[in-house]
Amino acid sequence: MKRNATPPVLKQVVHIIDDDEAVLDSLSMLLDSVGIKNAIYSNAQTFLDTHQGESIRALAGCIVLDVRMPGMSGMECQQQLEQLKCSLPVIFITGHGDVPMAVEAMKKGAIEFIQKPFREQELLDCIQHALELNKAEHERASRLLDIDKRRKSLTKREKEVMQRVIAGQANKVIACDLNLSQRTIEIHRSNVMDKMQVNSLAELVTLALIK
Amino acid sequence: MPSKNAINSNQPVVYIVDHHKSVLLALSALLAPLNVSIKCFTSAELFLNHKMNNEAACLILEAHLQEKRESGIELLETLVRQGFHIPTIVLASSSDIPTAVRAMRASAIDFIEKPYIEHLLVQKVAEILHQSAPTQMN
Numbered sequence: 544m545k546r547n548a549t550p551p552v553l554k555q556v557v558h559i560i561d562d563d564e565a566v567l568d569s570l571s572m573l574l575d576s577v578g579i580k581n582a583i584y585s586n587a588q589t590f591l592d593t594h595q596g597e598s599i600r601a602l603a604g605c606i607v608l609d610v611r612m613p614g615m616s617g618m619e620c621q622q623q624l625e626q627l628k629c630s631l632p633v634i635f636i637t638g639h640g641d642v643p644m645a646v647e648a649m650k651k652g653a654i655e656f657i658q659k660p661f662r663e664q665e666l667l668d669c670i671q672h673a674l675e676l677n678k679a680e681h682e683r684a685s686r687l688l689d690i691d692k693r694r695k696s697l698t699k700r701e702k703e704v705m706q707r708v709i710a711g712q713a714n715k716v717i718a719c720d721l722n723l724s725q726r727t728i729e730i731h732r733s734n735v736m737d738k739m740q741v742n743s744l745a746e747l748v749t750l751a752l753i754k
Numbered sequence: 755m756p757s758k759n760a761i762n763s764n765q766p767v768v769y770i771v772d773h774h775k776s777v778l779l780a781l782s783a784l785l786a787p788l789n790v791s792i793k794c795f796t797s798a799e800l801f802l803n804h805k806m807n808n809e810a811a812c813l814i815l816e817a818h819l820q821e822k823r824e825s826g827i828e829l830l831e832t833l834v835r836q837g838f839h840i841p842t843i844v845l846a847s848s849s850d851i852p853t854a855v856r857a858m859r860a861s862a863i864d865f866i867e868k869p870y871i872e873h874l875l876v877q878k879v880a881e882i883l884h885q886s887a888p889t890q891m892n
Contacts, residue, residue: 645851646865649858656855 553603553681555674557581558631560590560620561609566636566659570607573663579670580604586612587620591627599629603681605673607666610637610644618644621651630680632673636661690750696738704731708744709751766810766883771795771829772845773820781814784872788880798829806840812882817846817853817865824853830860841882845870 557579559570567583574581584590587608594602606624610617621633635648638659645656654676655669697705700721707717714732718725741747768790770781778794785792791809795801798819819825830842844857844865854865864878 640851642846642849642851642854642865642867645854646858649855650864654859656851658851 553678555580555604555677556602557604557607557670557674558584558590558602559607560584560587560612560617561607561636562586562612563609566609570666573667574670577667579674587615587617587623591615591620591623599624599627602629602631603677605632605634605670605677607634607636607670610635610648611639618648618651621648621653625651630677632676634666634669634673636666687753690753693739693750697735701731701735701738704728705735705739705747705751708732708735709748764809765789765791766812766886767791767793767807768812768814768879768883769793769795769801769804769840770814771798771801771819771826772814772816773797774816777816784876785879788876788883790879790883798825798832801829802832810883810886811840812879812886813840813842814879815842815844815862817844817857818848824856827853827857827860827862830857830862834860841886843875843878843882 557574559567559574559581561567561570561583562585564585567585571581571583584593590606591599608617608620615623617635617637621635624631624633633648633653634655634657635645635653636657636659637644640656640658648656654673657666657669694702703721704717707720712720714725714728717723718728721728736742736747739747739750741750766788768785768788770778770792771794772778772781773796775796778796782792782794793804795804815826815830817824817826819829826844830844833840833842839861842862844862845868846853846857846865847868849865849867857865863882866875866878
């Protein structure tokens with residue numbers, strides 16, 4: 544894979560895992576032709592080894608996974624990914640699937656289970672959908688991280704004031720509760736608004752409710 | 755439609771939608787020992803017109819109602835679109851992978867091909883009711 548680009552742009556890669564080289568080549572060419580970055584692996588273990596440890600959780604994109612492969616099967620790989628808390632959406636492709644297998648894969652969170660032979664457009668649509676899901680998930684995660692950072696920048700006193708402000712208490716009441724002057728509360732309150740990067744009480748409450 | 759009215763409003767309800775009356779009867783008899791109220795419907799329309807309460811519930815749905823392909827799954831998708839989430843087991847008189855995948859994407863809890871294995875289905879329904887209302891089931 545290439546060197547790190549600017550962090551804000553999500554670098555999504557479609558990881559294709561299949562023991563059939565012809566499938567890998569044709570899918571890779573298909574994705575290249577529409578400008579979607581992709582990486583190919585001839586078995587599941589290679590994929591897991593390539594992205595060991597923390598890095599697997601940081602990946603963006605999706606996985607196209609063959610069900611039946613020598614060594615680790617697609618289903619076993621899906622289980623491993625779950626244990627590693629990898630959030631990449633999984634699309635299964637299979638030449639020999641049956642209904643119970645498809646149901647099992649979907650229960651475990653696969654977003655699609657496609658039978659070979661499939662139309663190229665069908666797979667491309669699924670991949671696009673998977674990439675959108677993944678993008679939304681990354682945005683959600685980074686927003687949470689950002690809010691958490693803001694929360695952590697508050698002092699203990701500011702947190703106390705924020706809790707009371709959110710609960711709808713007036714400055715006067717908070718001042719009395721914390722045994723501080725009303726002026727001091729006003730300053731804390733204004734710091735809270737600055738650090739949480741909000742302009743109104745409504746915004747502050749909304750942020751406080753996000754978990 | 756034949757339906758046994760709930761005596762106790764807290765009694766969990768199993769809704770069954772299938773156009774074959776024989777299936778409705780067989781399933782009702784199979785699930786009777788669970789001590790649930792069973793309500794049967796022969797079409798998607800009848801089910802959609804039924805007013806539901808807040809009880810613990812489970813829906814058992816035939817994938818192809820009135821022999822119309824995937825019409826049962828369309829019903830499930832309608833429910834989801836309307837923001838109505840009821841734990842659903844889809845039973846399929848005929849099935850293939852795309853139908854199963856569509857049902858699971860429409861948030862079915864399980865997709866089971868007919869003929870179903872009786873004790874496994876009962877177990878599944880009991881599990882669902884237990885999870886959707888742990889306080890009401892003992």
